[in-house]
Amino acid sequence: MLAEIIERFGDTVVIDEPVSKRLEVTRHLLRHMDRPVLFTDVEGWKVAGNVWSTRDRIAAYLGIGIGEIIHFMADAMENPSPYRVVEDAPFLKNSTEDFSLTELPIPVYYPKDGGQYFTSAMVIAKDDNGFVNVSFHRMMVRDEKTAAIRLVPRHLYAMWKERAERGEELDVVVVVGNPIHLLLAGAVSTAYGVSELEIASRMSERAFGRPLEVVEVDGIPVPVETEFAFKARITPELVDEGPFVDITGTYDYVRKQPLMVFERMYHVDDPIFHALLPGGYEHFMLMGLPKEPQIYASVKRVVPKVHGVRLTEGSGMWLHAVVSITKQHDGDGKNAILAAFAGHPSLKHVVVVDEDINIYDDRDVEWAVATRFQADRDLVIVPNARGSSLDPSATKSLTAKWGIDATKPLDRKEEFERASV
Structure with a gap:
């Protein structure tokens, strides 16, 4: 039951004062986007939100690591x-x-x-x-x-x-x-x-x-x-x-x-109503996580070694993705971009990186783009493709998709290695 699940989390925010279901639930959920919130009195009922708002919490409940969720x-x-x-x-x-x-x-x-x-x-x-x-x-x-x-x-x-x-x-x-x-x-x-x-x-x-x-x-x-x-x-x-x-x-x-x-x-008895905040982190997780295996399977058909896929939170875990691969041939990065678009047709932007990049760390991904990408040779643009109806910038669901190949050239790999001790 939901009460037993929430009790397992050590960071739940409990709101004991009466809360209106009109807008007030939203205000509390927005204030604690990455923490479960339990309302004890929403016009006489119990309500919970942000329950599954992080990969860590989902993985811990299932007894796996965050990188294992996709598998x-x-x-x-x-x-x-x-x-x-x-x-x-x-x-x-x-x-x-x-x-x-x-x-x-x-x-x-x-x-x-x-x-x-x-x-x-x-x-x-x-x-x-x-x-x-x-x-x-x-x-x-x-x-x-x-x-x-x-x-x-x-x-x-x-x-x-x-x-x-x-x-x-x-x-x-x-x-x-x-x-x-x-x-x-x-x-x-x-x-x-x-x-x-x-x-x-x-x-x-x-x-x-x-x-x-x-x-x-x-x-x-x-x-x-x-x-x-x-x-x-x-x-x-x-x-x-x-x-x-x-x-x-x-x-x-x-x-x-x-x-x-x-x-x-x-x-x-004593039920808890699950309030899923539209546009909140929990919404991202429940809508986006099931799409990551689809992208993974699609990319794996063209690049044998695929290490992970992440739909990014900044895009609502819907429009942007990061894919980690090991290249075997020059051109694998671009093939991975096109395969990612095929695996999730709503995808608008994808970054393909090498296996040494942590796809769950935005700074690491940006570092790969900064040091391994040149727009005149590594940018893929697909104009007038069917995209997501949820993208307000699209025209009748038609969008320009673009992919960044931020992988190292195979013949110059040593020039792109990060120094370490």
């Missing part, structure tokens, strides 16, 4: 494992249809937000063939029982669209308050037919020695470790969704998105 996730994506169905779960202890979304501790994060927003929520759905999908979706509360859900054209969108075209609704379960292996699995991009629950189960086996346990709620498997679960249905009706602050810290615009109807709420 830990890659293994789970390549080797999904069956989950275990059990008969009961703590969140089933409290069940009611008598609830109001507007009275829950769902924050209004920023002044221009369209309303209260679910931000850490994952949606679990099953298609007609029994495939179970788990994915993150922001949801803007409209009234006591409805919200607008943002669906991008991926798996849940395909499941909803198939039903909507028949005039039908899609039954789902919304879960809030989950441990990191579930959150990371919910953010991966995988082939349709590979369930994120099985990816989470593989992570659970490796980190804790046991498969993921789920309980069925009206035929939909729900992880037993969740704090809140909501039975809901996504309707064919479209309504306004937005504005909303996304990962770059800028406002996304208003769109027509599906209407969601909430029917029943479940929660554990």
